[in-house]
Amino acid sequence: MQYLSPTTVDDAVRLLSSQTGDCKVLAGGTDLLVRMRSGFAEPDSILDIKRIDELRRIAHDDGGWRVGAAVSGAEMGEHADLVADWPGVVEAVNLIGSTQIQGRATMAGNLCNASPAADSVPAMIAAGAVARIAGPDGIRDIAVTDVPTGPGKTCLKPGEFITSIWLPSRPDRSGDAYLRFIPRTEMDIAVVGCAVALTLDAGGTCTAARVSLGAVAPTAILVDAAADTLIGTTVDDTALDALARACSDAAKPIADKRGTVEFRVHVAGVLAKRAAIIAKTRAGGAP
Amino acid sequence: MSKIHVTTTINGDPVEYLCDAEDTLLDVLRDHLGLTGSKEGCGTGDCGACSVTVDGRLVCACLMLGAEAAGHEIGTIEGMAKGDQLHPLQQKFIEHAALQCGICTPGILVAAKSLLDHNPDPSEEETRYWLAGNLCRCTGYDKIIRAVLDAAKDMREAS
Numbered sequence: 001m002q003y004l005s006p007t008t009v010d011d012a013v014r015l016l017s018s019q020t021g022d023c024k025v026l027a028g029g030t031d032l033l034v035r036m037r038s039g040f041a042e043p044d045s046i047l048d049i050k051r052i053d054e055l056r057r058i059a060h061d062d063g064g065w066r067v068g069a070a071v072s073g074a075e076m077g078e079h080a081d082l083v084a085d086w087p088g089v090v091e092a093v094n095l096i097g098s099t100q101i102q103g104r105a106t107m108a109g110n111l112c113n114a115s116p117a118a119d120s121v122p123a124m125i126a127a128g129a130v131a132r133i134a135g136p137d138g139i140r141d142i143a144v145t146d147v148p149t150g151p152g153k154t155c156l157k158p159g160e161f162i163t164s165i166w167l168p169s170r171p172d173r174s175g176d177a178y179l180r181f182i183p184r185t186e187m188d189i190a191v192v193g194c195a196v197a198l199t200l201d202a203g204g205t206c207t208a209a210r211v212s213l214g215a216v217a218p219t220a221i222l223v224d225a226a227a228d229t230l231i232g233t234t235v236d237d238t239a240l241d242a243l244a245r246a247c248s249d250a251a252k253p254i255a256d257k258r259g260t261v262e263f264r265v266h267v268a269g270v271l272a273k274r275a276a277i278i279a280k281t282r283a284g285g286a287p
Numbered sequence: 288m289s290k291i292h293v294t295t296t297i298n299g300d301p302v303e304y305l306c307d308a309e310d311t312l313l314d315v316l317r318d319h320l321g322l323t324g325s326k327e328g329c330g331t332g333d334c335g336a337c338s339v340t341v342d343g344r345l346v347c348a349c350l351m352l353g354a355e356a357a358g359h360e361i362g363t364i365e366g367m368a369k370g371d372q373l374h375p376l377q378q379k380f381i382e383h384a385a386l387q388c389g390i391c392t393p394g395i396l397v398a399a400k401s402l403l404d405h406n407p408d409p410s411e412e413e414t415r416y417w418l419a420g421n422l423c424r425c426t427g428y429d430k431i432i433r434a435v436l437d438a439a440k441d442m443r444e445a446s
Contacts, residue, residue, distance in 0.1 A: 002308055003291055003308035003352065003354040005354070026355075033311065033332075033351070034332060034350070036309070037349075046308065046352070048352075048355060072344075074344060097420065098335065098419055098421075099418075100346050100347045100350075100398070100420045101347070101350075103345050103346040104346050187419050
């Protein structure tokens with residue numbers, strides 16, 4: 001195996017396109033090295049993107065935040081301004097694994113690993129995040145919602161890799177939140193995850209919302225019908241009940257050792273309600 | 288395949304080594320450099336027995352390639368005591384009997400030191416969450432938590 005560590009995006013693209021064998025992009029490595037060890041991945045080369053300076057930055061961009069693909073979860077959690085704007089996204093990222101994992105794992109890597117239960121993905125989808133992808137044909141931006149195409153599969157074409165995730169500018173009186181159900185208090189994989197991002201007007205009426213569910217379909221899903229139950233309401237009990245029903249209706253999970261279909265369908269609604277209440281409070285609405 | 292030449296810093300000392308691309312940092316520490324304090328429990332980042340710091344940040348040495356260490360500052364359990372002088376955490380682990388078989392101990396000490404470097408006055412809950420990635424099958428954790436909190440108290444009073 002060969003280890004490649006380019007220092008610019010252009011060099012990375014060139015190296016990635018010129019590899020004849022299987023070349024895997026290495027960001028935090030907390031999924032890739034585990035897959036290599038267990039024999040699920042046997043790359044001919046590894047392209048480490050952590051030596052590319054611009055991929056290590058969290059920077060203001062177009063009113064929002066651009067989080068480089070090599071930024072660790074711990075670095076996101078320590079960035080007070082990012083946390084103030086997108087607390088739900090950062091809390092979702094910070095739920096992944098242990099302190100040790102947080103020291104390496106990246107949000108872009110969580111997206112590319114394409115687990116249906118990835119914690120950060122519903123939060124990014126609710127936030128309206130956009131992935132920037134570099135490849136032989138140049139740079140393209142694509143909604144995070146469209147990146148995973150199935151368990152372990154993404155829309156990335158050969159020679160492409162994600163360089164950053166952009167989180168939009170957060171309007172006034174907005175808030176987001178992510179909750180997951182796991183049978184323990186930490187260090188586990190989501191049985192169901194739910195993210196809500198919403199905006200209120202001065203009177204406390206919801207003017208915009210995005211709701212996303214994880215671990216209840218082959219990919220994390222954006223649930224427009226759930227968002228519609230919140231928009232135009234004050235996110236009161238009636239709206240929250242409708243939100244829960246819409247999320248349960250949208251959940252199409254499998255049954256496995258971590259949860260039955262019935263349980264996951266029910267919990268999707270419960271988590272949506274709770275996440276919406278947190279998002280509303282963060283947006284400055286009456287609790 | 289030619290070996291990769293890596294120049295790095297380990298416990299404050301400049302170190303050079305040759306490794307294969309697939310060698311993890313843990314392989315390098317244990318098999319090439321004889322620093323066997325870091326243990327391999329799972330090899331998949333679940334147990335924390337191989338905890339080290341990279342530029343002051345706690346990571347699992349099994350989830351990082353040896354080649355990735357180039358130019359960074361690595362801290363291992365071997366750098367914790369100063370000669371014969373144990374670190375207060377090490378001393379408290381002995382006093383509280385916070386270990387039995389000892390396999391998890393180096394990783395837990397490195398992780399606990401990293402906690403106290405970040406937060407000299409952690410609550411019990413913060414300590415338990417910080418150490419959630421370090422598994423111990425002997426102690427039941429209570430003695431470990433007590434030792435860490437006691438060491439933190441002494442270190443605050445000493446500073």
